[in-house]
Amino acid sequence: MDPEQLAALRTPDGVNALATAAELAGGDPLSAAATLRSSGVPADLAAAALTQAELRRRAAGKFGADAARMFFTRAGLEQAxxxxxxxxxxxxxxxxxxxxxxxxxxxxxxxxxxxxxxxxxxxxxxxxxxxxxxxxxxxxxxxxxxxxxxxxxxxxxxxxxxxxxxxxxxxxxxxxxxxxxxxxxxxxxxxxxxxxxxxxxxxxxxxxxxxxxxxxxxxxxxxxxxxxxxxxxxxxxxxxxVPRRATLLGAGEYTLTGTGQAKAPVGEVGPYLYDPDGAVVRAHLVAEFAATVAGHLADPEIAYVYTDAPTPTPYARCLKVDEVLPFSLKRLRALLRDRGVGRLEILKRGSALEPERLRRDLRLAGPSAATLVLTRVAGAPTALLCQPLGGDVDTS
Structure with missing residues (x-):
C-alpha cells in the first residue's frame, strides 16, 4: 500500500468503503468487489478497502480489538x-x-x-x-x-x-x-x-x-x-x-533460564516422554528443563526427555509410552492394526521419515487413537507408541 492509497482510505469516502468492506470480509472477493462498486465506490478504492478489511480480519489474532482500527501491509503484518x-x-x-x-x-x-x-x-x-x-x-x-x-x-x-x-x-x-x-x-x-x-x-x-x-x-x-x-x-x-531464556506466553507466562551449555543425563527410554516447547529447544535449555522433571535423554542429540513418573509442567507436553520398538514398517503396521488405531498423531525428532507418506503406508483403520513418536535411541531409529496425558489426540 502506497501513501496515496492510505490517504484515500482515510477520507470520508474511504472510511465508508472500509466499513462496508469489513462487513464483506471473509466472503467471496469478487462478489464483495461488485457490491462496493455498485454502491459507487471507485474500483481502486474498493480494491484497497477490501484488501485492508481482509488484513484487519487476519490481524485480529495478533492485535485484538486494535486491528479493526489499524492499517496494514501484507509484509508488515507477517513480520509484526x-x-x-x-x-x-x-x-x-x-x-x-x-x-x-x-x-x-x-x-x-x-x-x-x-x-x-x-x-x-x-x-x-x-x-x-x-x-x-x-x-x-x-x-x-x-x-x-x-x-x-x-x-x-x-x-x-x-x-x-x-x-x-x-x-x-x-x-x-x-x-x-x-x-x-x-x-x-x-x-x-x-x-x-x-x-x-x-x-x-x-x-x-x-x-x-x-x-x-x-x-x-x-x-x-x-x-x-x-x-x-x-x-x-x-x-x-x-x-x-541471563545467557539464555525461553519464555512461554498464552494461558499464563512462564520463563526458563540457563546457560544454554548444560548437558542432560542420558539413559533408557522411560515410561513417560516429554516433548519440550519449541522455545525451550531453540534456547538450548533442554537440560535445564529435564532437571525440573527429574528427566533424562535417551539419545544425547534428541530433545525428548524421559521420566519414570509424570510431573505437571508448562514447558512440555507429556505422553505415556506404551510400546518401544526398532523402526520397522511391517511391525509398526501390525501393531497398529492389532490395536485398532485409525487416528494417529505423528511426532518426530531425528527421523528422516515424512509423516504423511508414512501415514498412508500404515493403512490405518479402527476406532482408537494414538501418538507415534519417530526418534532415535542411542543412535538407532526407534518408534514409540504413546498416549497423551490430559487431552485427546490431535490428528489434524
Missing amino acids: TRSVVAGRRAARLRAAGVRTLADLGCGIGADAIAAARSGIKVYALEADPGTAAVAAANAQVLGLDDITVTHGDATAADLSGVDAVFCDPARRRAGRRVFDPAAYSPPWDFVAALPERVPRTVLKLAPGVDHGLIPPGAEAEWVSVRGEVVEAAFWCGPLAD
Missing part, C-alpha cells in the same frame, strides 16, 4: 510482533529505566505502539515510505502522541538522544523470506554493531537465527505463544539478565 509479545517487551524496557527508544525498522508500528503505551517516548524509523505512512497512521488512530515516525535509512539514524534501541531488521524481499543476515534491511553488520553505540539494545530476529550471531554477553531469548515459537530477541548490555 504480536501485541502480547510486544507488550511484555515494552514492560521490561520500562522496568529497566528506558524512557526514550529508537525503533529502527519499525514496520507497521507494533513494538512502537506497545512501548508508547508503557510510557516510553518512541522515535520510529522505517525505510519503506508506504510502511512508514502506515506506522504513522496507526499511531494516530490509536491516539499515541509519544510516537514520532520518520521515513529514512536506519544506518544514518542519530542515536545520541535515546536511552535504548530496538531493531527488527526486515527479513523479506519481494515477498520472499531472506535467510542471509547480510541481506537484512538494515544489514547484519550494522545491526550487530548497535550495542557498541547504545548499550541498551534489543534485537528481534527470526526463531531460527544462528546462535553464532548472538552478541557477546547478550541474553538470547526465544518466545512462544500457545506453543508456536514466534521470535528470538537478543537483549544486550545492561538489559541482559
